[in-house]
Amino acid sequence: MNLMEHMGIEPGRLQFSWISSAESTKFVDVVKTVTASVKALGPNTTYNKQAVKVA
Amino acid sequence: MSGYQDKIKEVALRLLKDGSVDMVIGFRKGTLPMMNEPCFIRRPEDVHQLVWDSNCGINLANYLTDRKEKIAVVAKGCDSRNIVTHIIENKIKRENLHIIGVPCQGMVDKRRIISEFGDTLLDVADDGENLKIKIHGSEKSLKKTDVLQSNCAACIHRNPVLFDELAGELVPEQAGVDRYAEVNRVEAMSPQEKWQYFEDLLSPCIRCYACRNACPLCYCPTCFVDESRPQWVGKSQDPIDIRTFHFLRAYHCAGRCTDCGACERACPVGIKVRQFTSKLNKDAFEMFGWEAGMTLDERPPLDTYKPNDPNDFIK
Numbered sequence: 001m002n003l004m005e006h007m008g009i010e011p012g013r014l015q016f017s018w019i020s021s022a023e024s025t026k027f028v029d030v031v032k033t034v035t036a037s038v039k040a041l042g043p044n045t046t047y048n049k050q051a052v053k054v055a
Numbered sequence: 056m057s058g059y060q061d062k063i064k065e066v067a068l069r070l071l072k073d074g075s076v077d078m079v080i081g082f083r084k085g086t087l088p089m090m091n092e093p094c095f096i097r098r099p100e101d102v103h104q105l106v107w108d109s110n111c112g113i114n115l116a117n118y119l120t121d122r123k124e125k126i127a128v129v130a131k132g133c134d135s136r137n138i139v140t141h142i143i144e145n146k147i148k149r150e151n152l153h154i155i156g157v158p159c160q161g162m163v164d165k166r167r168i169i170s171e172f173g174d175t176l177l178d179v180a181d182d183g184e185n186l187k188i189k190i191h192g193s194e195k196s197l198k199k200t201d202v203l204q205s206n207c208a209a210c211i212h213r214n215p216v217l218f219d220e221l222a223g224e225l226v227p228e229q230a231g232v233d234r235y236a237e238v239n240r241v242e243a244m245s246p247q248e249k250w251q252y253f254e255d256l257l258s259p260c261i262r263c264y265a266c267r268n269a270c271p272l273c274y275c276p277t278c279f280v281d282e283s284r285p286q287w288v289g290k291s292q293d294p295i296d297i298r299t300f301h302f303l304r305a306y307h308c309a310g311r312c313t314d315c316g317a318c319e320r321a322c323p324v325g326i327k328v329r330q331f332t333s334k335l336n337k338d339a340f341e342m343f344g345w346e347a348g349m350t351l352d353e354r355p356p357l358d359t360y361k362p363n364d365p366n367d368f369i370k
């Protein structure tokens with residue numbers, strides 16, 4: 001993660017979590033916070049390979 | 056320098072003659088100035104080819120991978136650390152090696168010399184302190200410490216960490232050098248600037264994989280970039296594919312890289328490949344107090360679990 005951010009991925013776009021299958025509420029919380037923080041950052045315009053356009 | 060060279064020859068001759076090794080891996084003069092090449096000496100009569108000067112930047116640990124015969128290998132500080140890493144990773148047996156340690160005074164940045172004098176150099180000779188550069192019709196002397204490779208200028212492990220005998224007196228280690236100056240400079244940038252910095256850094260990359268091939272850590276039978284089922288990373292010149300190759304390769308070197316600079320030296324277009332690995336080296340040092348290849352007695356942080364491993368990034 002450090003290297004990803006070092007090469008220009010915004011902090012907050014890449015996140016790690018450890019959730020047991022029994023922790024349903026933690027799962028929901030994590031999904032909510034991750035979506036909120038990624039939405040706040042906006043679309044990923046950098047590390048995003050454009051599909052090849054075939055004429 | 057010639058003292059080192061004589062001693063290396065003397066040791067090589069002795070070991071080959073008494074049959075204690077099957078082969079000596081060292082350097083011989085290349086066909087161009089500053090391009091010493093690795094050589095594999097099997098017969099006592101070939102020992103005279105061996106050379107030593109400040110153009111021996113290639114990492115010889117790269118040629119030891121999975122070797123079964125008895126080998127004597129010439130090793131400067133960084134090579135010896137990669138040999139330790141090879142032993143820890145079961146890529147070579149300690150008992151099959153006779154390590155001729157060379158206390159190192161740094162390797163010369165051939166690109167700096169070429170950019171200053173053009174590529175019509177006739178000869179570059181090294182007398183230990185100075186480089187004598189011969190070009191058509193003139194000769195110039197440069198102080199060696201002014202033209203070292205950037206990793207060598209900031210190296211604090213010049214003396215071999217593991218050896219059977221030495222080719223010269225141990226050298227004083229450099230103090231007060233900032234190994235992470237470049238990393239810190241990039242760390243201070245904003246995400247957009249960082250992205251752009253690496254975009255510019257990698258734009259000349261032709262994906263020849265010379266950096267990977269020169270690296271002693273890159274010994275996978277099939278590298279992830281060469282796999283096609285599954286295909287982990289696109290094989291095109293798309294900047295995203297290039298970037299993916301570089302950061303993934305760097306991750307494979309995490310906690311293993313000794314900052315020998317072989318990758319940068321090998322790159323035909325002069326990309327500062329170490330910009331990726333240096334960050335990981337700094338992280339390994341700050342998070343785990345780890346420098347690769349310093350000891351045979353400790354497992355690397357990425358293949359052991361310790362209760363106090365930093366894990367704040369897991370939410």
Ligand code: SF4
Pocket residue numbers: 112131132133134159160161162206207208210211212213214314315316
């Ligand atoms: S990194 Fe250190 S040991 Fe390796 S070549 Fe440079 S000065 Fe010598």
Ligand code: SF4
Pocket residue numbers: 259260261262263264265266267321322323324325326328
């Ligand atoms: S050696 Fe240079 S050009 Fe070749 S793949 Fe590595 S960085 Fe790219």
